[in-house]
Amino acid sequence: MSERRSTADTTALWTPDEFEAAIRAVGAERYHDKHPFHHLLHGGKLNKGQVAAWALNRYCYQSAVPRKDAALVSRVLDRQLRREWIHRVLEHDGHGDDPGGIERWLVLTDALGLDRDYVQSMTGALPATRFAVEAYVRFVYEQPLTVAVASSLTELFAPKIHKERISGMLENYDFIDDKVMAYFKKRLVQAPFDADFALNYIKDHARTRDEQEACVEAVRFKCNVLWSQLDALHHAYVTPGWIPPGAYKPETT
Amino acid sequence: MSERRSTADTTALWTPDEFEAAIRAVGAERYHDKHPFHHLLHGGKLNKGQVAAWALNRYCYQSAVPRKDAALVSRVLDRQLRREWIHRVLEHDGHGDDPGGIERWLVLTDALGLDRDYVQSMTGALPATRFAVEAYVRFVYEQPLTVAVASSLTELFAPKIHKERISGMLENYDFIDDKVMAYFKKRLVQAPFDADFALNYIKDHARTRDEQEACVEAVRFKCNVLWSQLDALHHAYVTPGWIPPGAYKPETT
Numbered sequence: 208m209s210e211r212r213s214t215a216d217t218t219a220l221w222t223p224d225e226f227e228a229a230i231r232a233v234g235a236e237r238y239h240d241k242h243p244f245h246h247l248l249h250g251g252k253l254n255k256g257q258v259a260a261w262a263l264n265r266y267c268y269q270s271a272v273p274r275k276d277a278a279l280v281s282r283v284l285d286r287q288l289r290r291e292w293i294h295r296v297l298e299h300d301g302h303g304d305d306p307g308g309i310e311r312w313l314v315l316t317d318a319l320g321l322d323r324d325y326v327q328s329m330t331g332a333l334p335a336t337r338f339a340v341e342a343y344v345r346f347v348y349e350q351p352l353t354v355a356v357a358s359s360l361t362e363l364f365a366p367k368i369h370k371e372r373i374s375g376m377l378e379n380y381d382f383i384d385d386k387v388m389a390y391f392k393k394r395l396v397q398a399p400f401d402a403d404f405a406l407n408y409i410k411d412h413a414r415t416r417d418e419q420e421a422c423v424e425a426v427r428f429k430c431n432v433l434w435s436q437l438d439a440l441h442h443a444y445v446t447p448g449w450i451p452p453g454a455y456k457p458e459t460t
Numbered sequence: 461m462s463e464r465r466s467t468a469d470t471t472a473l474w475t476p477d478e479f480e481a482a483i484r485a486v487g488a489e490r491y492h493d494k495h496p497f498h499h500l501l502h503g504g505k506l507n508k509g510q511v512a513a514w515a516l517n518r519y520c521y522q523s524a525v526p527r528k529d530a531a532l533v534s535r536v537l538d539r540q541l542r543r544e545w546i547h548r549v550l551e552h553d554g555h556g557d558d559p560g561g562i563e564r565w566l567v568l569t570d571a572l573g574l575d576r577d578y579v580q581s582m583t584g585a586l587p588a589t590r591f592a593v594e595a596y597v598r599f600v601y602e603q604p605l606t607v608a609v610a611s612s613l614t615e616l617f618a619p620k621i622h623k624e625r626i627s628g629m630l631e632n633y634d635f636i637d638d639k640v641m642a643y644f645k646k647r648l649v650q651a652p653f654d655a656d657f658a659l660n661y662i663k664d665h666a667r668t669r670d671e672q673e674a675c676v677e678a679v680r681f682k683c684n685v686l687w688s689q690l691d692a693l694h695h696a697y698v699t700p701g702w703i704p705p706g707a708y709k710p711e712t713t
Contacts, residue, residue, distance in 0.1 A: 273542060274534045280549065281530035281597075286562055289526060290553050293546070296533065300542050309539055344534075 223410045226419050230357075230406070233426045234364040239433040240371065244441045249371050251379025253445075256457020258380065259319040260444045262312075263455050264336040264436060266326050269312045271340045273299040278347045279355055291404060298397060311390035318387045331455035335439035343432045350425065353412040357422035358429045360409075362402035369395050474672050476663045482676045483610075483659070487617035490683040493624065497690040500698065502624050504632020509710020511633065512572040513697045515565075516708050517589040517689060519579050522565045524593045526552040531600045532608055544657060551650060564643035571640045584708035588692035596685045603678065606665040610675035611682045613662075615655035622648050 221229065239245060247253050248261060276295040283289045301307025316326045325331060347355045369391040376383045413419045443450045450456055474482065492498060500506050501514060529548040536542045554560025569579045578584060600608045622644040629636045666672045696703045703709055 270537070270539070273539075274536070277530045277534035277542070277546075281527045281534055281601075283527070284523070286523070286526075286553055286560075289530070289549070290555070290560075293530075293549055293553065293555070296542070296546055300539055300546065302543065302546070307539075307543075348534075 218416050220414075220416050221419050226410060226413070226422075227406065229419070229423045230360055230426055231363065233423060233430060234361070237427065237430045237434060238361060238364040238368070239430065239437055240364065240368040242434055242437040242441075244437040244445065245368070245372075247445065249375030249379075251375065254457075255319060255380070255382055257444045258382075259316070259321055259457060260455055261440055262316045262319050263321055263326055264332050264440055266309075266312055266316060267329050267332045267336050267340050268343075268433075268436065269299070269309050270327070270329075271344055273309075275344045275347050278344060279352075282348070282352060282355070288408075295401060308390055308393065311393065315387050315390060318382060318384075330453070333436075333439045333443055333451065333454050336436050339432045339435045339439075343429065346425070346428060351418070351421070353409055353418060354421045354425045356405050356412075357409045357425040359405045360402060360422075360426050361429045361433065362398045363406065365398045365402075366395055369398070471669050473667075473669050479663060479666070479672050479675075480659065482672070483613055483679055484616065486676060486679045486683060487614070490680065490687060491614060491617040491621070492683065492686040492690055493617065493621040495687055495690040495694075497694045497698065498621070498625075502628030502632075504628065506698075507710075508572060508633075508635055510697045511635075512569070512574055512710060513708055514693055515569045515572050516574055516579055517585050517693055519562075519565055519569060520582050520585045520589050520593050521686075521689065522552070522562050523580075523582075524597055526562075528597045528600050531597055532605075535601070535605060535608070541661075548654060561643055561646065564646065568640050568643060571635060571637075583706070586689075586692045586696055586704060586707050589689050592685045592688045592692075596682065599678070599681060604671070604674070606662055606671060607674045607678045609658050609665075610662045610678040612658050613655060613675075613679050614682045614686065615651045616659065618651045618655075619648055622651070 244261075248258065253261070273296045276292060276299070280289050280292050280296070283292065297305075297307070299308040301310055313323055313326065317323065329337065343358070346358055350358070373388050373391050373395075377385070377388060409419075409422050413422050443454060444457070497514075501511065506514075526549045529545060529552070533542050533545050533549070536545065550558075550560070552561045554563055566576055566579065570576065582590065596611070599611055603611070626641050626644050626648075630638070630641060662675050666675050696707060697710070
């Protein structure tokens with residue numbers, strides 16, 4: 208008997224349902240709703256300075272998203288796909304009368320007492336945040352298009368965390384109100400539509416098991432991008448609370 | 461006396477007017493309105509197959525423009541600049557009810573008897589066309605942002621050639637009508653606005669003579685992108701008429 212193992216079960220193309228289940232399993236295992244920092248954030252266990260540190264760092268991610276989506280569009284030969292994907296850029300940057308998601312994020316950082324120029328300069332953000340975010344942009348430039356599309360699929364898991372965040376932060380922090388939560392309320396509507404489109408796209412375009420697994424790995428990668436930002440925040444602003452040189456220092460209150 | 465020459469006059473920052481004049485001088489010297497192929501095209505000297513070869517190759521350029529502009533947006537940290545520049549992508553790809561410039565271009569290739577799938581596959585295009593077009597996209601990815609913006613400035617020279625083309629082609633070819641010329645009519649309105657924005661941007665952002673000269677060089681580069689496409693067309697379809705292997709072959713009529 209040969210020592211070479213059968214690989215039939217690990218090389219067969221997944222059905223669309225199996226493929227989707229593999230994607231969703233990544234979320235169940237490692238989406239950042241499970242990160243202890245989010246439990247503190249949503250549970251009202253952080254002070255205003257810690258929430259500000261989170262919002263200021265998360266701005267880097269928000270503001271990179273339209274660059275990431277433009278990077279994807281810049282690679283697409285199919286005009287219909289470009290036409291579909293570009294609305295993500297418009298929703299984040301705003302277009303016409305819509306101020307856009309980044310502007311709504313700055314309403315949050317305003318409410319936390321942060322200066323807009325300082326937030327937008329990103330000089331107070333943790334280096335680990337910047338590295339993670341730019342790794343995401345770079346991933347979308349460099350990976351096969353289907354895999355790049357797959358990396359957006361953490362949006363499948365986003366509505367749940369946004370709901371928890373809206374209710375948890377409104378309930379627990381007196382510096383947070385409905386107006387400030389506008390970003391998340393808007394994403395509750397947009398994210399499921401975008402996620403469905405991307406999920407259908409990869410089901411249609413990942414045509415080998417290797418491509419399907421690369422898509423699952425892309426979602427894992429993206430979860431790491433999100434998770435590592437919270438690790439860095441927790442280390443700098445909670446435990447042990449070692450703020451690296453140059454990073455935002457909350458006023459002690 | 462030192463042999464080292466004074467460099468004072470070649471290193472001083474140009475005034476905005478001098479800078480603009482240097483940009484415009486590139487157009488006067490080498491914009492593709494001066495190419496003999498365009499004289500033939502606009503003067504009614506080409507047959508339908510030769511016009512079709514031009515339209516089919518030029519499609520590659522048209523369809524690369526939104527990728528090029530998305531590539532630029534993907535590099536921009538300034539949200540206001542992204543919001544401004546993105547409309548170029550929308551205008552080419554279309555958005556909402558607007559079918560967009562590429563769709564209008566396909567109306568032209570339809571009228572020339574070309575199959576849309578064949579045009580959009582780009583398999584019949586000259587390799588030199590594809591190389592030139594992709595060099596442009598790559599330039600926008602890789603050059604400093606101000607220089608990448610400058611490469612769009614051939615739009616300063618475009619309205620003149622579009623006017624010549626509209627009148628010349630309508631007058632000289634029975635297979636061309638107003639509907640088919642819709643692309644160029646639309647660009648008559650859009651291009652001046654876009655060019656003014658880009659010109660003002662580089663005047664504000666090129667802050668050394670070296671940067672100014674790099675911007676002028678970018679316009680020269682872009683003129684080369686356009687000119688080389690016409691050289692290849694002329695060689696393949698006019699004189700000597702050597703169509704390379706695999707490229708579009710007009711039916712002999």
